[in-house]
Amino acid sequence: MRYEFADCVLDVDRHVLLRGGENVSVEPQVFDLLELLAENPGKLVAREEIIERVWNGRFVSDSTISARIAAARRAVGDDGKAQRIIRTIVRRGLQMAADVTCETDAGSSGDSQTQRLQYARSTEGYAVPYTLFGEGRHVLRIGSVVHDLEAEWRIPSERTRLQDMASRFRLLRYNKDHGVSSNNDHQAVYDKRIDEILSVTQAAGFDRFSILGEMGGTFPALHFAVRHPERVEKLVISGGWAEGRDHRDDAQLPDSIRTLIAEGWNTPGSGYAMGAEFSYFPEGPLESVRHMVDEMQALYSSEERLLYRDIANRTSILHLLSQVQCPTLVLHGRRTAVHPLSEARKLAAGIPKASLVILETANQIPLPGNDAYGVYIQTLQSFLEAED
Template sequence: MVDQLTIEVLGELNVRQQGRLVPLPQSKKTRALLGYLAVIGRPQRRDHLCKMFWEVPDDPRASLRWSLHKLRPIVNAEGHERLHADHNSVHLSPQTISVDFKGMVSLPPADLDVLDTETLESLATTFRGEFLEGLCLPHCPNFEAWRLYHRDRALRLHAAILRALIRRLRDSPERMHVHSMVLDRLIEEIADADPPEQRKEPSTSAAGPVQFRRDTAYASLGLSAPGSGSNSHTSETDAPLPSAMSGKRSQDIRFCKTADQVTIAYAACGHGSPVVRAAHWMSHLQHDWESPVWRHWIDALSEKTMLVRYDERCNGLSDWVAEDLSFSAMIADLESVVDAAGLDRFTLLGVSQSCAVSVAYAVRHPERLSGLILYGGFVKGWRKRSDSHEVATHEAMTALIREGWGQNNPVFRHLFTAMFIPGASQVQMDWFDELQRISVSPGNAGRLHEAFGEIDVSDVLSQVTVPTLVLHARQDAVVPFQSGREFAAGIPGARFVDLDSANHILLAEEPAFRQFVREVRRFVAETAEVQVRVP
């Protein structure tokens, strides 16, 4: 029988032969290639691997050959051939290789509570750190999208295992020392839930960042942190959010499942009447939190309300693998978040393409809305508007997105950024470029852009019965000004506000943003007052 090689990816990449660590190459791409082949476990085309790990100006096939040359003596140890490569494809023999990640992802979450305590403890210790820790390749967006998806998947599974273990131990006084050890593990997981380059602390939290992370860990387990004096939160990932978030500049990030089993990340911050911002593409709940493009939006909207945001499927912290990117799926994501957050009645804010999603939701669920706000949106997508010049432009944009998204290409970056935020500073432009890299993969960005072109809610505008405020920037180059007027003209009683700006995303320093905030706050206050008067 061939001795199995053990490859560990739940932490730094390790290879063990008969329990002994095997030295690995210094090249990060070569190690990343090994981790990728081990987790995938099936033949991969050479041209696919070249595109995933090497840039076009290089000689990708020569680089791939060099990496395979470095990997062969590692995986083909003691005369056993495990790495197979022909002219077309490359693969590792799964029958002779043990990968820690595969044993974990095949474990149904429902089975955790029936496992014995020792097995749960063993599973918890299998996680040595982040998935393929240290193998971030910022210039390889396809690999990064794959790595981040599996990283988040592993983190959620680890947290579920630890929660199951704590539920088992917290009522056992004789094992309180184990309980404390496992709780500390979970606190570390929450603190490290994002890679170092994205991690942000609640800088103004009264308790400080360490206590904040500790309180968050206890709250997510349904426990009160010692000395915190706070009420516990429910431990379910899709449980209702509290009516207000404690502390300044802190957000509560949670996850829920849609009907087609896609995991959606959502967050709440602020105090007061709830406002839900329907998701738009290129969002990332954690990265947006401190960004110079979105932070002023978050702060202004959460100053007098409880703001709920979420990442659309295939974006940010939500699942990046989803077959359905249809308009119906976008509406279903919004419905899932609202239900998971436990909101009975709220104001719905649509931004860009999520304006159409918000209109569709308002027609389906008018009893849940106190008001509807639409900013920078369109009634019909670019393909449905039947403008041949516009269709040709967007088809070219789709091709550019698929080829240039997330790449270090200044031409593409300037084109895309100049459309969305022409008034941006260099810092804001650089951040917007980075957002492309980390929020959505090139393939998903192209699919979403195509899906937006098929949107059409023109037939249902007259069915909107809730109070509606429509705002649009006058020189918006992404969504024509006429599109905003179409919303206002088609929705009975809608009020329209013309904003003097060329930015699709209003910037903090411009008067148009201050006007936007004033109008939104007045509208939310007025509709909330009307709601109170209703018997």
């Protein structure tokens, strides 16, 4: 992991700080403080979080904390008066004031491929992470099995899908959750997502572009397309749904996925957790689903997963469909069970310029190794590259 900011490079794997290309010697606690701030650009990092990370939660005096902050500023060429890079939020904590670019290793595959995390600024001033790679038509991709760009990149099947897309398009990848699980005002959440999409597309130089919304990414994609039709050339909805389970005929039946999550999500490697995710990807491949579950269990508690499930069950997008103005492609598996083909038909029937392509799979979206995967990628490319 490498973080670049101002004229500095913080290489976490090598435990090296460079400034202007020169090695800067720092003690371990100062390095840990810089790493914590670089991980959270633009965010307030509270004093309690600093103590927990740098001093493992032990009691530490104010003078000791101040000394480490001063040392960190000196190391990156900053000072307490200028605060160009490390900003003090009085009585609350610190903030990384400089823009940060992050380069992460591709993971356990052993290759040297990397992704570069970049950060846009929202209108509220916080950092919004995104990645940008590939050449060709501009495509914004929203949605994934995980709401974390780094975790997604560590999943080999997801990394392969992203690389396949980037070999065909200029792929802007944005996927961020903002407390949807704890916020009942869903429109306020979507308003925030729209603001972030505007921020990352502006930072990436995307003026007019297509959107690929996968699974839960369907909803911010549709909200943005309706709110900003002048920005959206085409829309692809893959593995999405028009109405959640609570609006369907089987709403009164027990929710087996919710039961699996409640019974075993907090147990690493649990068969219950695997069962919950296999509901979305019954055709696997097994190892791909296992990687997904490992990353998701590290990111989300069972309470968070249950809340996400409840929100998916309650959500309906029917009221927006007739307002979508751009050509739209709906891609969906014929034998999907969690969000069945009937939901894709609702989407295609409700959007004026939509067409539906049915994929021969039971997975919510095809994964590398599925027979339908090649058709999925080729159909996506053909639609997005076709002239209107």
